[in-house]
Structure formats: structure tokens, C-alpha cells
Amino acid sequence: MRRRAAAAREADRPMRIACLAACALLLLAGPAHAWVSLGETESTAYYLDPDTVKSEGERRRVWRLFDLKERQKNGIKSGKALIEIDCGASTYRYLRTMYYSDAMGKGKYLGGVRNQGREHIGPGSMIGQLARTVCDQPAQPAPAK
Numbered sequence: 001m002r003r004r005a006a007a008a009r010e011a012d013r014p015m016r017i018a019c020l021a022a023c024a025l026l027l028l029a030g031p032a033h034a035w036v037s038l039g040e041t042e043s044t045a046y047y048l049d050p051d052t053v054k055s056e057g058e059r060r061r062v063w064r065l066f067d068l069k070e071r072q073k074n075g076i077k078s079g080k081a082l083i084e085i086d087c088g089a090s091t092y093r094y095l096r097t098m099y100y101s102d103a104m105g106k107g108k109y110l111g112g113v114r115n116q117g118r119e120h121i122g123p124g125s126m127i128g129q130l131a132r133t134v135c136d137q138p139a140q141p142a143p144a145k
Contacts, residue, residue, distance in 0.1 A: 035065055035104070038129050044068050046126050053134050058088035060134040061095070065105050079112075080105045083127075086118075087135035092127055093118040 035047035045067045052063040062085070067078045081097040094116040101107035121128050 038064070038133065039126060041126065043070065044126075046130070048130060048133065058086055060085045060087060062130065062134050064130060067103050071101075074110070075101050075108075076110055077101055077107065078103050078105050083130065085121075085127075085131045085134060087131065090121045090131070091118045092121055092131065 034049055034051055036050055038046040038048055040046060047065040047067070049063045049065070052061075054061045062083055064081050064083055065078065066081070068076065071077045076099045079097055079099045082095045083092055084095055085092045094113065096112065096114050097116075098105075098112040099110040101110055121131050
């Protein structure tokens with residue numbers, strides 16, 4: 001009986017090792033973000049996470065990431081912003097912006113800003129590109145409050 005149990009454990013050993021290795025890789029990788037390129041300007045590349053688009057009537061909320069090509073004097077290299085877009089009124093506002101020392105929203109957190117005022121979406125702007133993208137697609141309903 002002991003020999004069969006030992007043989008079974010030995011037969012399962014490669015599978016257990018593979019499972020442990022896969023779990024370790026997932027833990028090291030951290031949460032995955034599917035940042036999708038929106039475009040870029042001379043100084044900045046912009047991305048959105050389509051999995052974060054939430055809708056409430058004509059309004060959409062989405063996370064956008066910006067990645068500066070050159071680090072600013074204050075140390076900022078990138079940032080993430082939660083933006084609310086009113087598709088019907090063609091306006092937007094930043095609900096939360098967080099700044100980071102490294103590319104793609106990584107590195108040291110350097111501070112942030114909350115709840116900026118509502119502005120009209122300018123034609124040909126990167127925020128306009130974001131609005132076209134999120135307003136033209138079906139979005140996930142916002143969680144109930």
C-alpha cells in the first residue's frame with residue numbers, strides 16, 4: 001500500500017512542479033492590464049484599458065494611461081487617469097489622476113489630483129480620440145452604488 005502511494009506521489013510530481021511554477025509566474029506578474037494604444041503626440045503616448053469602460057446612461061468612465069517620451073523636471077514619466085466622458089454633451093472631466101516616476105504607470109507614486117472641472121472635448125484632440133473609442137462601443141454597466 002505504501003509503495004502504491006509513493007509511486008502515485010512520484011507520478012504526480014512533474015504536474016505539481018509545473019503548477020507551482022505557473023502559480024509563481026502569475027504572482028510575480030501581478031494584475032494584468034490590457035493597455036491598448038490610442039495614439040501619440042510629439043511628447044506623449046496614450047493608452048486605454050478597454051476592460052475598465054463603464055457606462056451610466058450617456059456617461060462613460062475609463063482608465064487612460066499616458067507615457068511621456070521625456071521625464072519631466074518634477075520626475076514624472078507617466079500617469080494613469082480615471083476619466084468621465086459625457087458622450088451626449090461632448091464633455092469630459094478627470095476624476096482621478098496619479099503620477100509615476102517610471103514608464104507605463106510604474107515606479108514611485110509621485111502624487112495626484114482629484115475631481116477636475118468638466119471641459120468640452122476639443123476636435124482632433126487625444127481626449128476626442130478616447131471619447132470616440134468609448135462612446136462608440138458597448139460598455140459594461142457601472143457597479144450599483
